[in-house]
Amino acid sequence: MxxxxxxxxxxxxxxxxxxxxxxxxxxxxxxxxxxxxxxxxxxxxxxxxxxxxxxxxxxRRSMTLGVMLPDITNPYFALIFREIECEAHAAGYAVFLCNTMYSSRVQDTPEEEYFQMLQDKQVDGLIVVGGQLDLTTPSQSYCDALRHTAATVPTVVIGPPLAGVEAVFLTPDAGAGIAAAVRHLAAQGHRHIAFLGGEPGVTITRDRLDAYRAALAAAELPCTEYQLVLTDYYLPDGFAAANKLMSRGTTCTALLAINDSVALGVLRALADWGKTVPQDFALVSCDQFPGAEYHIPRLTAIDHHSELLAHTAVQHLLAAMQGAPKPEIRMPDAELIIRESSLCKL
Missing domain, CATH: 1.10.260.40 (lambda repressor-like DNA-binding domains)
Known part of the structure; x- marks a missing residue:
């Protein structure tokens, strides 16, 4: 035959x-x-x-899940998508990716139009990660588009809840682990700790800054505006932030970078200033990406276990698609991984 x-x-x-x-x-x-x-x-x-x-x-199913995210070149979103895809494939679903390029500020298509595109593709379910969703104040048109889509297609959102949107919201604690990082640096003898990277008006920056300020206050350490240098979330932003801090003639001896990409940019800038980590500055990343243990020096970082978050998102989406009772939302705990970049006592 x-x-x-x-x-x-x-x-x-x-x-x-x-x-x-x-x-x-x-x-x-x-x-x-x-x-x-x-x-x-x-x-x-x-x-x-x-x-x-x-x-x-x-x-009457397409056996396809939609994933909408702003920048697949960002290691965080790349990790989330990889793990979503693995989990979806294990359940028999293909994945349709919408990379909106919102983070690049050069997007040709507004994110609102991607929602309609995904509905036109007749995806069985949708996972939304980042983009306008990460802003402290998303546009009304974005909220309306998400609200309409979630009323039509089972939807899981990795981000803060939006009023009137009938979706499953998974909201990680972006500031988790920062108190432990500050305590660790204080135990090494550091009194002046700077915060580098992140963009104003974005919830992850706000939440990590709030946790940073609270941790400094709890440890009775100073916090001034000169210790804060906000830029963005990528390698060049860490480079720019460290250069700006050094140009001020900083008294800081420890640095908190908003993520690993920013931390790597900081390392490059400090080398240009003839400084080394951890001998001259201790360095901790607030968000570990794959490969942190292979940098020189190995980066001390907060592991938010984003791979588990991605698995949870798919599991909740499949439950919503099947009309099953909502599983209990269990967010992975953040963990401070201490490595070479912060181990040098003053």
């Missing part, structure tokens, strides 16, 4: 109806164990794999 066997030919060889073969393939309606074994033996014999589109026509 031709290797491109059809469901009709399988039914004929097994002596059952096409509907019975379909039930075995999709597991939608129980069949007797003897019949199921007979049909499955023929399916295995010819290595039959039903066409996803045909399956979707039967089940």
């Amino acid at each position: 031709d290797k491109n066997i059809t469901i009709i030919q399988i039914a004929k060889e097994c002596g059952v109806s096409i509907a019975t073969v379909s039930r075995v393939i999709n597991g939608t309606v129980p069949v007797s164990e003897e019949t199921r074994r007979r049909v499955q033996a023929v399916i295995d014999k010819y290595h039959f794999s039903p066409n996803a589109m045909a399956r979707g026509l039967i089940n």
Whole structure:
């Protein structure tokens, strides 16, 4: 028989109806164990794999999940997408990515239009990560577009809740671990700790700054505006922030970078100033990306276990798509990983 066997030919060889073969393939309606074994033996014999589109026509599902994020080149979003895709594939779903390029500030298509695009693609569910969602005040048009989409397509949002949006919201504690980082630096003898990177008007920056200020106050350490240099979240932003801090003639001996990318930019700038880490400055990243342990020096960083967050997002989306009760939302705990970049006592 031709290797491109059809469901009709399988039914004929097994002596059952096409509907019975379909039930075995999709597991939608129980069949007797003897019949199921007979049909499955023929399916295995010819290595039959039903066409996803045909399956979707039967089940009225596309077997596709949509993921909308602002910048796939950002290590955080790349990690989140990779883990979403792995989890989705394990559940039998393909993933359609919308990389809105919102972070690049050169986007040609407003994020609001991507919501309609995903609905047009008839995705079975949607996960939204970052973009305007991360702003302390998203635009009204964005909120309206998300509200309309979530009312049409099961949606999980990794970010802060928005009023009137019927979606599952997973809200990580962006400031988690910073108190532990400040205590660690204080234990090394550091009294003046700077904060570098991050963009004003973004919730992750606000939350980490709040945690930083609270941690300094708890440790009875000074906090002045000269210790804060906000830029953005990428390598050049860490480079620019460190240069600005050094140009001021800083008294700081320890630095908190908003993430690993900023921390690497800081390392480059400090080297240009003839400074080393951790001998001249201790350095801690507030958000670990893959590979932190391979830099020179190895970066002390807060691991937010974003891979577990991605897995949780897919699990909640699948539950929403199936109309199952919402699983208990359990956010992964942040963990301070102490490595070489902060281990030099004053």
